[in-house]
Amino acid sequence: MTTTHVFPIPESKEHALVDGLRGKKSWAERELLVDYRPYAARVLCRMLGPRSDLDDLVHDVFVRALECIERLEPGQSIAGWLGAIAVFIAREDIRRHKRRRWLSFFSFDALPERESVEASPEISRALSAVYEALDTLEPDERIVFSLRHLDERKLEEIADLVECSLATVKRRLARADTAFAERAANDLWLADWLAEGHL
Amino acid sequence: MNTERWAELRAASDSWLTRREVPPAEQELRALRGDVQRAGRRRAMTLMAGVASMAAGVAIVIAIRSATDKPHAITFALNGGLGKTGEVWGNTNRETTVTFSDGSEVKASSAAEARVVALSERGAEIRLEQGELHARVIHRDETRWAVHAGHFTIRVTGTSFTAGWDPKTERVRIAMDEGRVVVFGPCLADTGEALVGGESREWKCGAPAAPTSTSTGPVPVLPTSTPTSTVPVPVPVLPTPTSNPTPRPSASPALGHNAPDGRILSGSEPTPPTSNPTVPAPVPVPEPPPVPAPPEPTWRDLAKTRRYQDAWTAAKSTNASAQASSVELYELAEVARLAGDRAGAVQLYRSIRDRFSGSAEAARAAFQLGRLSGSSETYGWMQTYLREQPTGAFASETLGRLIELSMARGDRPTATTYAKQYLAQYPTGAHAEYARSVVGP
Numbered sequence: 001m002t003t004t005h006v007f008p009i010p011e012s013k014e015h016a017l018v019d020g021l022r023g024k025k026s027w028a029e030r031e032l033l034v035d036y037r038p039y040a041a042r043v044l045c046r047m048l049g050p051r052s053d054l055d056d057l058v059h060d061v062f063v064r065a066l067e068c069i070e071r072l073e074p075g076q077s078i079a080g081w082l083g084a085i086a087v088f089i090a091r092e093d094i095r096r097h098k099r100r101r102w103l104s105f106f107s108f109d110a111l112p113e114r115e116s117v118e119a120s121p122e123i124s125r126a127l128s129a130v131y132e133a134l135d136t137l138e139p140d141e142r143i144v145f146s147l148r149h150l151d152e153r154k155l156e157e158i159a160d161l162v163e164c165s166l167a168t169v170k171r172r173l174a175r176a177d178t179a180f181a182e183r184a185a186n187d188l189w190l191a192d193w194l195a196e197g198h199l
Numbered sequence: 200m201n202t203e204r205w206a207e208l209r210a211a212s213d214s215w216l217t218r219r220e221v222p223p224a225e226q227e228l229r230a231l232r233g234d235v236q237r238a239g240r241r242r243a244m245t246l247m248a249g250v251a252s253m254a255a256g257v258a259i260v261i262a263i264r265s266a267t268d269k270p271h272a273i274t275f276a277l278n279g280g281l282g283k284t285g286e287v288w289g290n291t292n293r294e295t296t297v298t299f300s301d302g303s304e305v306k307a308s309s310a311a312e313a314r315v316v317a318l319s320e321r322g323a324e325i326r327l328e329q330g331e332l333h334a335r336v337i338h339r340d341e342t343r344w345a346v347h348a349g350h351f352t353i354r355v356t357g358t359s360f361t362a363g364w365d366p367k368t369e370r371v372r373i374a375m376d377e378g379r380v381v382v383f384g385p386c387l388a389d390t391g392e393a394l395v396g397g398e399s400r401e402w403k404c405g406a407p408a409a410p411t412s413t414s415t416g417p418v419p420v421l422p423t424s425t426p427t428s429t430v431p432v433p434v435p436v437l438p439t440p441t442s443n444p445t446p447r448p449s450a451s452p453a454l455g456h457n458a459p460d461g462r463i464l465s466g467s468e469p470t471p472p473t474s475n476p477t478v479p480a481p482v483p484v485p486e487p488p489p490v491p492a493p494p495e496p497t498w499r500d501l502a503k504t505r506r507y508q509d510a511w512t513a514a515k516s517t518n519a520s521a522q523a524s525s526v527e528l529y530e531l532a533e534v535a536r537l538a539g540d541r542a543g544a545v546q547l548y549r550s551i552r553d554r555f556s557g558s559a560e561a562a563r564a565a566f567q568l569g570r571l572s573g574s575s576e577t578y579g580w581m582q583t584y585l586r587e588q589p590t591g592a593f594a595s596e597t598l599g600r601l602i603e604l605s606m607a608r609g610d611r612p613t614a615t616t617y618a619k620q621y622l623a624q625y626p627t628g629a630h631a632e633y634a635r636s637v638v639g640p
Contacts, residue, residue, distance in 0.1 A: 033231065034224045041216055050215045052279055059227070063234045120533045121502045123211045130208060132302070149205045150212075152625075188377055188396075189359075194204055 014078055021069050021078075032078070033062060039079060040086050046151040047090040047143055049131035060089050083161045087143055094139040122193070129190040133183040137176055144169055145176035202630070203596040210592030272318040275299045287314045289330065299323060302337040303344070308500065319343060322355075331363040331372075331496075338378070350404060351384040354391070361506060374399040374506050399509075499527075502534050511538035520547060525555035529563060536571070545571055562587035566597060578604050590624070599630030602637055611637070 017035075020028025040061045044054060051057075064085050065072075072081050134142050143162060147153045153161070159169045184190045275282040276298045282288075289295045289307035297305045297315070301322070307313050311330025315323050322336070322344035336344045338357020346353040348364035351371045358378020364371050373382065375398045381391040386404035394400060498519055501510035511534050514520070520531055532547035548564040548571070555561050562584055569580030581597050581604070588594060598621040605614035618634035625631060 029231075030224065030228055033228055037224070037227075038216070042213070045212050045216055046209075050212055059231065059234070062227075062231050063238060066231065066235045067238055120530055121507070122533050122537055123207055126204070127208055127211055128304075132304075135302070150209060152205075152209075196204075 015075060017078060018072060018074055018076060021072060022074070024069065029066065032065070036078060036082055037062075040082055043083050043086040043151065044090055047087070047146040048093065049127065049134070057089055057093060061086050064089065080157075080160055084163060087147075087161050091139050091143060094142065098139070126190070126193050129187055129193075133180055133187065133190065136183050137179050141172050141176035141179065144172040145180060148173055202599070203593070206593055206596050213592075272320050273300045273323060274318070275315060275323065282315060287312060287328070289313050289332075301339065301342075304335045305332055306334075307332045308496075316347070327362060327364045329364060329366050331361060333359075333361045335359040336378075351382060351402065354381045354383065356380075358396075360394075368403065370401055370403045372399075372401040374509070399506075498534065499530070502530070507534050507537040508539075510534045511540060511543070515543075520550065525551060525558045525560040528555070529560040532564065532567070536567075541571060557587075559588070559591075562591060563593070566593045569597075569600075578608075595621070595625045595630070598624070599633070602630065602634060606637065615639075 017028055017031055021032060037058060041054060041058050044057050044061070045051075048054070048057070061082065065082060072078070134146065137145065140162070144158055147158045147161065148155070155166055155169050155173070158173075159166045162169065184194055277286065277288055277295075282297060288297065289309075289311040291309060293309055295307040295311070297307070299305075303323075305313075305325060308331040311332050312328040313330075313332055314326050314328070316326045317324040321339075322342050324345045324347065325332070325334075327346055327348040332346070334344075334346060334355065336342065336355045336357050336359070342356050344355040346355065346362050348362055348371045349366060349369055351364075353360075353362055353373060356379065358380055359376035360378070360380060361374045361376070362371065363373075371382075371384070373380065373394055375394050375396050377396040379393060379395045381393050382402070383391040384402060384404050386402070392400075496513070498510040498514035498517070501507075501513055514531055514534065520528060523531060528547060528551050532544050532551065535547055536544035545568065548568045551558075551564040552561050552568075565580045565583040565587065569577045569584060572580060578601070581601050584591070584593060585597050585601065598617055601617045602614050602621060605611070605617060614637050618637040621630060621634040622638065
């Protein structure tokens with residue numbers, strides 16, 4: 001698995017960290033947290049948007065990572081491994097909220113608070129509109145769409161992260177692009193904003 | 200898909216990620232280890248209980264849902280929890296966002312005070328006590344949403360608008376983004392007054408306020424007979440032979456008074472002589488002390504509620520650009536652009552370049568000037584941005600654009616240079632394939 005979306009960590013250091021994690025060393029767990037917490041937060045934020053409960057989800061990523069540390073192979077990219085877990089957590093979260101919306105009488109925290117971003121009014125509104133549109137997509141399609149467009153991932157990388165074939169990623173992305181374009185077309189402001197960006 | 204726009208969103212998200220508060224690593228690690236241990240124990244128990252509870256759970260859910268035929272009311276989230284009707288929100292130092300389970304969203308400005316007064320399966324009703332809120336209501340079949348502001352009711356079927364209510368002056372103001380609303384009030388026709396996207400209007404029952412600068416619709420038609428609304432009318436009561444002969448003073452004498460024929464006149468219109476000489480002359484009543492007007496919203500307040508036209512008008516009237524910092528000036532330029540004043544925006548971006556040379560905002564202004572300028576100038580501005588922010592938020596888009604522009608000019612060597620730079624910096628970027636095609640094998 002390859003990834004270019006993490007700050008450069010020397011290969012030797014990463015190998016040592018993997019060994020430490022597999023040996024359940026506390027220093028390695030601390031180092032994993034310190035070095036990779038921003039990365040996990042960024043991957044989740046791309047998929048789910050700026051949210052008040054983002055740190056809870058980051059926490060869930062690391063709980064799961066430490067729970068199944070034995071699946072981390074020697075020499076494996078930590079970023080890829082954690083990224084796949086972040087995708088899993090994000091998917092679960094999206095599905096959970098969809099289920100809770102369906103079971104409306106159980107809908108406590110069905111709608112996590114969207115955090116206000118210190119950006120221009122235009123960007124704040126665009127962020128809100130884009131993630132509102134993404135909320136309407138199917139979870140798997142939303143994830144592929146977010147990783148491709150918002151996180152600038154290569155299709156091969158996405159296939160690794162979502163653990164499916166390249167062909168499946170392409171199909172999901174095509175469906176997501178169409179669905180997002182339809183949703184954006186219904187929001188005149190968003191459609192206009194997106195169109196303005198063409199140089 | 201639009202790569203430049205995604206870059207802007209990425210930059211904003213990254214900025215938020217870096218500014219938010221993160222718990223110390225040690226504290227997080229302790230919590231993490233505890234949760235991992237608990238999760239291990241829980242997993243074993245869950246496995247045993249899961250099989251048994253699954254069958255029972257499914258049966259219960261099916262039973263409950265089949266027993267409750269009627270649809271459930273929507274819910275709303277407030278401050279991270281489930282909101283309650285009647286709970287007053289807003290009037291804090293920051294904007295309050297209320298999200299509804301049907302996808303609708305209401306944002307109350309920092310000075311606003313509001314509460315949800317009713318929830319149904321089709322929508323919600325909100326009472327705006329004071330200040331401004333921006334509502335974005337998702338349209339569905341038979342959507343029933345309403346915002347009550349003083350004696351006015353704004354009925355919504357799926358739209359985005361800003362409503363403001365000043366209880367002191369009893370003025371309601373509505374600025375439409377999109378969609379359509381119908382406004383009901385004691386001085387409006389029984390069928391209400393419709394507003395559509397782009398319109399902006401203000402009313403005070405007793406006298407219609409002058410249309411605002413962004414208004415495109417007609418001035419509200421005033422009823423020619425006494426309003427039949429059941430809502431109390433906050434206008435002076437005219438003396439009639441059957442009514443109390445002592446007239447009440449107008450709450451706002453300068454704004455309006457009623458004519459004998461039932462019309463409501465503006466403050467500047469002279470009162471026609473009464474046609475009923477039997478009516479006693481009004482007894483002079485001391486005027487109440489003037490109530491200080493609430494502070495006018497600043498251009499930034501208006502921009503936050505997406506009233507870009509009003510924000511831009513306010514900024515120009517206060518000469519906001521004169522003392523603005525680089526960040527404020529950039530925001531102001533964005534407001535001008537969103538208000539549709541391209542020339543004004545260009546002037547401000549150029550002003551940022553002149554006044555704050557070397558700042559991050561100056562570099563971003565160069566990028567925006569590249570977007571807004573003609574093709575001949577675009578090239579130069581893009582080069583400027585890249586020189587000043589070689590790894591900035593817009594660098595990948597700028598490089599991509601420079602490759603395209605160089606190729607369009609027939610300047611392949613320059614295009615190749617930019618393409619190589621692009622591939623070195625963004626080997627998986629959106630323009631990577633194009634850059635490789637320019638560089639060649």
